Amino acid sequence: MGLCSSCEDERFDTGSTMPDGQFIVDYTAEAGKATRALHENVPAGERINSLTYLLYSEDGTLLKRREVPGLNESGKVEEWPLTRENMTWEQREALKDTLETNTTYHAVFIANIDSTKLWSNGTSPLKSAGNYNDAYIELPDQPFEDGNMFYYFAQDINSADKGADRDTPYNCSVQLHRIVTRTDFFFEQLPAWDGLLAEENTPSTTSLRADATDEEGEQPIEEEITPPTEEGGTAEEPTDEGDEPSDEDDATTEEGEGDDGNEQGSDSTPWLPIMPIYPEPCTLPEEIQTYLKPYMLTVVTDTYSEMIATPITTSTQAFLEEIQTYFQDKADALDENSPEKGTFQDYANRIEGISDAIANGGESNQTFLSAILQETEKEGEEATSKFYIHLQNWILNRCGENPELKALWKRFEERKDPFYAEVHYNEGGGLNQFDLNRTKTTTNLIKNTPRVAADTIATFEGKTYRGFNVVGFADPDGNVMQSVMWYENKTTVPEEEPYEIKLYKEDGTESIQTGQDINEKVTIQYRPVAGLALKENGASQKKKTKIVCNLENALPFGGADETLVEAIKEALKSGAITGAQSLLEETILELEWPDLSKPEVLKITPDWKIDKGN
Numbered sequence: 001m002g003l004c005s006s007c008e009d010e011r012f013d014t015g016s017t018m019p020d021g022q023f024i025v026d027y028t029a030e031a032g033k034a035t036r037a038l039h040e041n042v043p044a045g046e047r048i049n050s051l052t053y054l055l056y057s058e059d060g061t062l063l064k065r066r067e068v069p070g071l072n073e074s075g076k077v078e079e080w081p082l083t084r085e086n087m088t089w090e091q092r093e094a095l096k097d098t099l100e101t102n103t104t105y106h107a108v109f110i111a112n113i114d115s116t117k118l119w120s121n122g123t124s125p126l127k128s129a130g131n132y133n134d135a136y137i138e139l140p141d142q143p144f145e146d147g148n149m150f151y152y153f154a155q156d157i158n159s160a161d162k163g164a165d166r167d168t169p170y171n172c173s174v175q176l177h178r179i180v181t182r183t184d185f186f187f188e189q190l191p192a193w194d195g196l197l198a199e200e201n202t203p204s205t206t207s208l209r210a211d212a213t214d215e216e217g218e219q220p221i222e223e224e225i226t227p228p229t230e231e232g233g234t235a236e237e238p239t240d241e242g243d244e245p246s247d248e249d250d251a252t253t254e255e256g257e258g259d260d261g262n263e264q265g266s267d268s269t270p271w272l273p274i275m276p277i278y279p280e281p282c283t284l285p286e287e288i289q290t291y292l293k294p295y296m297l298t299v300v301t302d303t304y305s306e307m308i309a310t311p312i313t314t315s316t317q318a319f320l321e322e323i324q325t326y327f328q329d330k331a332d333a334l335d336e337n338s339p340e341k342g343t344f345q346d347y348a349n350r351i352e353g354i355s356d357a358i359a360n361g362g363e364s365n366q367t368f369l370s371a372i373l374q375e376t377e378k379e380g381e382e383a384t385s386k387f388y389i390h391l392q393n394w395i396l397n398r399c400g401e402n403p404e405l406k407a408l409w410k411r412f413e414e415r416k417d418p419f420y421a422e423v424h425y426n427e428g429g430g431l432n433q434f435d436l437n438r439t440k441t442t443t444n445l446i447k448n449t450p451r452v453a454a455d456t457i458a459t460f461e462g463k464t465y466r467g468f469n470v471v472g473f474a475d476p477d478g479n480v481m482q483s484v485m486w487y488e489n490k491t492t493v494p495e496e497e498p499y500e501i502k503l504y505k506e507d508g509t510e511s512i513q514t515g516q517d518i519n520e521k522v523t524i525q526y527r528p529v530a531g532l533a534l535k536e537n538g539a540s541q542k543k544k545t546k547i548v549c550n551l552e553n554a555l556p557f558g559g560a561d562e563t564l565v566e567a568i569k570e571a572l573k574s575g576a577i578t579g580a581q582s583l584l585e586e587t588i589l590e591l592e593w594p595d596l597s598k599p600e601v602l603k604i605t606p607d608w609k610i611d612k613g614n
Helices: 089-094 197-201 286-302 304-333 339-357 365-373 386-401 403-413 559-574
Strands: 022-031 051-057 062-067 096-100 105-111 136-138 151-157 170-178 180-188 420-425 433-435 456-460 463-473 481-487 499-502 521-534 542-549 587-594 602-611
Touching: 022 105, 051 096, 089 096, 105 170, 180 420, 180 456, 286 304, 286 386, 286 521, 304 339, 304 365, 304 559, 304 587, 339 559, 365 386, 386 403, 386 542, 403 521, 403 602
Parallel strands: 022 170, 180 521
Antiparallel strands: 022 096, 051 062, 051 105, 105 151, 136 433, 151 170, 180 463, 420 481, 456 463, 481 499, 521 602, 542 587
């Protein structure tokens, strides 16, 4: 590097007699405890691999520049601090200087800028060194390591400050401080989702789910079957002008038997509904279930009305309405003098009263819901609510179908090892230079950090993270980070857009600013899935599911309702109540829940945690 004419190539003092008007400044160098390494407990002797001395005049002109020789050469690691007792003769000579008395100088020491020892491109990071007011250190285009971070010390020296003269040296303790700041990024490693990547190569077909529904939530098998009427036909068979079906229509013999010899529509051969699989089994891999389950409680708690209270109550009331209509029709069809007319009317009225009692806000609503929610698969300590198993698995399965959640997982699955990362700044850019006179520079900004290997594995609160370090110049008011870009190797520009993870503040706005100053360490942890919830208006998009419950126990029947209950059970068993294809003790309720498989319904919340630790 070319220096101005006033800069001389300093030679060691040979011990000649010092004239009046001069004094010796004696430096001792120390890398203080405030400095940090990428790895813990790295001694100063391994962190400081070169030390450059620069002396400037009061007006900023460079007078002297030299390297302290022998640092970490021939496998020898220096003992720090460097004192007169442990330095070589060459190092002692390099760390003293002869200056003019009553004159102000700017003395500067910078560690690790010697391009002959450290930087692969052979260019020193120190720029415009000829003048103190213009000189700055520029960030290299390669990542920092423990042995090449920049350390800095500057002090104005005047003999009058310490009464120094030809007989009294000026002792100056050089306390080196790291002038770069370190940010540790850690990204949670999601568990493996077996078979996820193979789905792209699997042909799309319409298949039944675990709850016997197709992709639209319908049950085509069940729709093809209609229950028999009370008289023995089917509910949807055509008849002649409302008359009973003919013998030819129901294909029965005079004895009431079909071709196979079995009676149809009689009490001895009751109609039975097709039962859905309940609870719905979870189809996700075990590791994914374990990861997502903690978020299920939040989803259920936040959507209790949408997913539990309202659907169960509404579906049950629709079921009761079919029963009430059946008894009301029975009563209306009978003559006023018929003794059964009053009985059927009482049944219809009582069903209406029960429906009102279990309505949201009704006197029996909570008791009714609790009875359904507490139905268990097993007894004793292993008893587990069938409804909550179904609800949890249904939520897990729908989340497993959500394209945004699957895409998030897929990006993690596709990462290679090792993987490389770049931190990108916002439009203002990141600080790229450190001015020796400590003025803040707002020009010469950089768009992104050098690409660095994400090869650090750490565990926080039982979760595994992959991380990397970013070392750069501190700017508490700047260095606004916008995203992290991921690459498969250190240098190649990918043909496709690299995987980008946006950085967010706690309030949800893009970008993160750590406010780091010189020699501060900040840890940033990223969790891609820190919460699941419904988006605003997400509950409006529904998907059907079916549960099986014992309404005989759940509904508020009293002792006086014994004959009513038997009448309901008999009517349901015979298939007479065509709109209620169920049994009282095994009632199939069709519910509609928010369709979490849709991106516009499921909200996936990431988390960025910033820790300014030691």
